[in-house]
Amino acid sequence: MKLKKIIAVAMASTMMLAMTACGNTPAPAADNTTTDTPAADNTAAPAADNTAADATAAAAQDADAAAATVGEGGNIGVCIYKFDDAFMTTYRNALQEILEGKGYTVTVMDGKNDQAEQNNQINNFIAQGVDALIINPVMTSAADQIIATVKDAGVPTVLINREPTAEQMGVYDKLVYVGCDARQSGTMQGELILDTANKGDINGDGKVSYIMIQGDPENIDAQYRTEFSVKALTDAGMEVEELDLQRGDWDRNKGQEIAQNDLAKFGDEIEVVFCNNDDMAIGALQAIQAAGRTVNEDIYLVGVDALDAALNEVANGNMTGTVLNDAQGQAQGAVDAMEALLGGKTYAEGEQSIYVDYVKVTPDNVSNFQ
Ligand code: BGC
Numbered sequence: 001m002k003l004k005k006i007i008a009v010a011m012a013s014t015m016m017l018a019m020t021a022c023g024n025t026p027a028p029a030a031d032n033t034t035t036d037t038p039a040a041d042n043t044a045a046p047a048a049d050n051t052a053a054d055a056t057a058a059a060a061q062d063a064d065a066a067a068a069t070v071g072e073g074g075n076i077g078v079c080i081y082k083f084d085d086a087f088m089t090t091y092r093n094a095l096q097e098i099l100e101g102k103g104y105t106v107t108v109m110d111g112k113n114d115q116a117e118q119n120n121q122i123n124n125f126i127a128q129g130v131d132a133l134i135i136n137p138v139m140t141s142a143a144d145q146i147i148a149t150v151k152d153a154g155v156p157t158v159l160i161n162r163e164p165t166a167e168q169m170g171v172y173d174k175l176v177y178v179g180c181d182a183r184q185s186g187t188m189q190g191e192l193i194l195d196t197a198n199k200g201d202i203n204g205d206g207k208v209s210y211i212m213i214q215g216d217p218e219n220i221d222a223q224y225r226t227e228f229s230v231k232a233l234t235d236a237g238m239e240v241e242e243l244d245l246q247r248g249d250w251d252r253n254k255g256q257e258i259a260q261n262d263l264a265k266f267g268d269e270i271e272v273v274f275c276n277n278d279d280m281a282i283g284a285l286q287a288i289q290a291a292g293r294t295v296n297e298d299i300y301l302v303g304v305d306a307l308d309a310a311l312n313e314v315a316n317g318n319m320t321g322t323v324l325n326d327a328q329g330q331a332q333g334a335v336d337a338m339e340a341l342l343g344g345k346t347y348a349e350g351e352q353s354i355y356v357d358y359v360k361v362t363p364d365n366v367s368n369f370q
Pocket residue numbers: 085086087088161162215219221250276277278279304305325
């Protein structure tokens with residue numbers, strides 16, 4: 001009963017805000033995408049604006065105490081696998097900004113890369129009676145348990161960034177995954193290499209010799225990017241030689257260490273450094289430069305995410321390219337899906353993954369992303 005009212009009020013505010021947006025109200029702070037990251041505890045949403053408040057008041061015709069407390073648009077719990085992740089920091093800031101901009105009360109928790117910790121956070125959110133959850137699981141392998149928990153509590157849930165299987169999601173119809181198809185980003189990384197003058201075969205020996213610096217191998221993004229980047233080369237008829245494949249867990253320092261060791265071991269044999277994400281690529285770049293190698297002359301380097309630092313390096317010619325992992329688009333998609341769920345939409349098995357496209361970033365188009 002209370003929940004329904006919360007949803008009705010939230011929807012009324014949303015509708016009114018959407019109508020406002022269709023009018024002449026400019027989008028909030030378009031030039032300032034990074035917000036202060038609030039502490040993991042509780043962040044009260046700023047009062048949306050007077051329009052939203054009016055809408056709320058109008059919608060709650062039979063206003064009582066319950067309705068009065070939900071004028072902000074409902075309580076949303078957000079679980080991030082760990083705050084100390086460059087890409088997920090951009091993502092969670094975007095998510096928080098969009099949700100708060102819509103007048104929701106948002107609490108964002110740091111899972112600290114510990115699934116047990118995140119399970120507690122999810123249980124606490126449920127005990128607090130949140131209206132919806134947005135969860136970036138710590139472990140993809142914990143999906144069954146997470147889904148069973150939110151299903152049991154009946155909380156509409158959007159999973160992000162770590163995709164479970166269609167079968168796993170199929171057990172709960174108020175659950176959606178919003179993310180990207182990592183096969184696409186892997187393929188684009190391969191294409192970035194194929195687009196170079198010698199298709200990655202710098203020394204002309206008939207094969208592309210590469211090292212692969214992988215993210216957390218438990219993560220489907222890491223698995224697919226690893227597979228499909230190389231597949232793009234072999235599909236194009238290139239011969240490949242894998243000199244090394246190591247897990248760098250999405251981490252800049254590990255990317256630097258792996259590249260440093262491999263450069264010492266394989267030297268000029270390395271023609272391509274594939275990194276499953278940009279943070280590791282930035283680390284690898286430090287090692288490449290320290291070894292006296294020059295990207296795009298005697299070695300190629302590609303990442304994924306389009307972090308600001310990587311965009312700068314692509315523009316400077318210190319990275320061959322990257323692939324935009326659209327944090328803003330995914331955050332918007334997650335909020336849209338959450339609102340659809342709050343509005344009563346349900347999803348059948350096989351229709352629960354919503355994808356946002358990746359985009360190839362090269363020196364030619366990098367300025368569009370900066
Ligand atoms: C991003 C990585 C990030 C990972 C976290 C991936 O999609 O490319 O940068 O570390 O998600 O799960």
